[in-house]
Amino acid sequence: MNILTNPSKLRGFEKHIKIENVSRRSILKGLGLAGGFVLAAPVMMRPALAYETGAGQMPHGTVVDPRVFVSIAPDGIVTVLAHRAEMGTGVRTSLPMIVAEEMEADWKRVRVQQAHGDEVKYGNQDTDGSRSTRHYLMPMRQIGASARTMLEQAAAKRWGVPATEVKASNHEVVHGASGRKLGFGELAADAAQQSVPSVEGLKLKDPKDFRYLGKGQIGIVDLHDITTGAARYGADVRLPGMKYAVIARPPVTGGKLVSFEGSDAMKVSGVEKVMEVKGWPWPSKFQPLGGVAVIARNTGAAIKGRDALKIVWEDGPNGKYESSAYRKELEEAARKPGLVVRKEGDVEAALKGADKVIVGEYFLPHLAHVAMEPPVAVADVKGDKAEIWAPVQSAGGTREDVAKTLDISQENVTVNVTLLGGGFGRKSKCDFALEAALLSKELGAPVKVQWTREDDIHNGFLHTVSVERIEAGLDKSGKVTAWRHRSVAPSIASTFAAGTVHQAPFEIGMGLVDMPFEIANISCENPEAAAHTRIGWFRSVSNIPRAFAVQSMVGEIAHATGRDQKEMLLELIGSPRILKLDSVKDLWNYGEPYDSYPIDTARLRRVVELVAEKGEWGRQVPKGHGLGIAAHRSFVSYIATIIEVAVDDKGKLTVPRVDTAIDCGTYVNPERIQSQIEGAAIMGLSLAKYGEITFKDGKVQQKNFDDFPVIRIDESPAVTNVHIVPPGPDTPPSGVGEPGVPPFAPALINAIFAATGKRIRALPIGKQLEM
């Protein structure tokens, strides 16, 4: 019995993980939605864009108040707060741009300031799940419209004319009849005295008048600083008197420090202290693993000192974790019935009666995030006050966790969010900030904790490892009549609750039970799997193995029936319809209301058709080349990808061309959508070609980019084309950061099959193509 099947225990946790686990942090918080909303005005959706999102269900919901987010200086400079974390998606630019659009501010006179962690004040700040635009497009528009209205009211009052006669336009308010004008700066003080209009009465701009939104003409606000080295990431924070620390952590998840000898470390030039760091028992949630810290005058000395430590560890219950044996366990589990999570028709009978049954067993190993900036944080703890500077995805969650870890009040914790040198889900866990806080408290000085790349790979929160087994039954005509998909993988919930053996609804909802094919007999099952290391969110999460399996199987069926891959895919998707998943308990729809974001096969078909057209599906390719296609809905967006591969006579793989079509609804910044999809192709190719973390004796066997390679420029696709579906007028915004990754691997694998006749079912490809 674990807490996922025993709701009487840890109710808050259960509620979130089981029903609406959109928030990586709400799991840890284990609380409901109490607190918050102090400043939160209700988010009313306007008729012009009539949709609802799950934003209000997130911890602390949304705050729609221009006084919180917008300030205007007498010189007219408008400052907009960015309350979400920037990790490369462009959100620090996109959300303030929405405010600027609605308030008629001139972008050249807008400055962006990063908000610190305070969810009561700013609303939810948990930057993950590809949620920022979809949850904040409307609130940011309302904030901008409120600010504009207040400026207009201030001008009308000054001139003694009705507010209906004045209009804000490009950073000033104009009285049309008299031609009088007042700049935003001149109106700032008066505007601040106006009452904040109710959201119900706000008039939003007509989209045809947009200057920035949807145009893709605005560069990211940090662009110049990034190119000159002035952009400040977590690692770049320096405080007077700051100490530099690295930590030796238990090499096995759940292991403990037994003893250590630090005298040799103390002899290293620049080393000042060697000390124990408190650890938490496994499953340790986001809390530190503990270990031995070396404190020095610079990071280089700390690393050298750590190399000189002699440490005895106790490995604990996971000391025997071994990857090839574990894979066999997963495979065996996948060959037996498991917990049924979706059931339509009678799959057993349909498989028995099938003319042909195609079986595919797909394997995807653990993956590490390896964001270019390894985890790092600076803390300055003085008495009962703490200040943190860190590249964290969840500023509010970090604040809560620091407070809890130091046993001080949240009001006494300030979390400054720096730029993130990549996140990919790793930095949604704030363990590194907690380590810095603990050390600073003990040292009585500011301290920076720097993880090395080896630490990042050895002590991360890995992507799960999974076996996905699909059996497809075909009748005599080649029509698929039965589909049984068993997914076996340790769950992220295992990082929070001991004894977890089933995947949580939010994992099952990522490509397993939401499988969109029109098949009469369907069974989706989740046999048990126990975790032996920390499992965490990795960009796209369970969608990666699921799309790999499901879309590879489409290719296998197409081959078995002599059909074109794309035609087979469209036939399986079937008629344009809204999926009704009545048999699925606790259907997880990325935290979104199903009415606004249903599974709409018409939209999935459209991206397949668009990518086929733009990507020239069916074109002649040279000998040794092949085309592959895959489509997948995730984070409530629809994506289809076509890949051309070339495999030479030695088995060397290159990618001459990638085409991806995305339907992410109403969008803000198409230029950043393009960059996210370009990047997703690289991440997809990395995991397909090389991505593999293995364990022996409970320890990760890889250590750095030499044995955990990622794609470099010389093996990157020659061309990646991105095709964005123009949204309908009322299509709600949906995710962009993550959905590009899942279809890449199966499209690549289908293309390799077309080029070589070799079907790869276990990733990474590694040496499987070598002749």
Place this chain on the structure above:
Amino acid sequence: MIKLKINGQEQKWDGDPDLPLLWFIRDEIGLTGTKFGCGQALCGSCTVLVDKQAARACVTSVSDVKDREVITIEGLHPTGDHPVQKAWRQLNVPQCGFCQTGQIMQAAALLIENPKPSRDQIRQSLSGNICRCGCYQRIENAIHLASTGV
């Protein structure tokens, strides 16, 4: 006592001569544009110029650059308008941006050595610099732009 020049300024170090240049630059001098990504010369985030050639600061010791001239991203151009930096901005290359200073320094070193590199030469020269966000297509195009003006 080791003397070296960083961005035209003389610096002295009387600590561990084996200290990687990266940590001297970042922690002792306080120039944080040079990034730590791997510590093993595998990712290129810490690329600087040593006597006009690209070097990985994480595996170069302070004593290795005794009496030599080191240029970091902060010293590449006084106003940040090196042709590579300008091309980078024109094509909106970065996503998270963390590896970009290393990429830019590597590109600058390439253009010193080979002002008109082919696309293959660009890919070869930059293959030691990892971008986990995957900005490679734009990196290649930006270097091409910087070298050709088109």
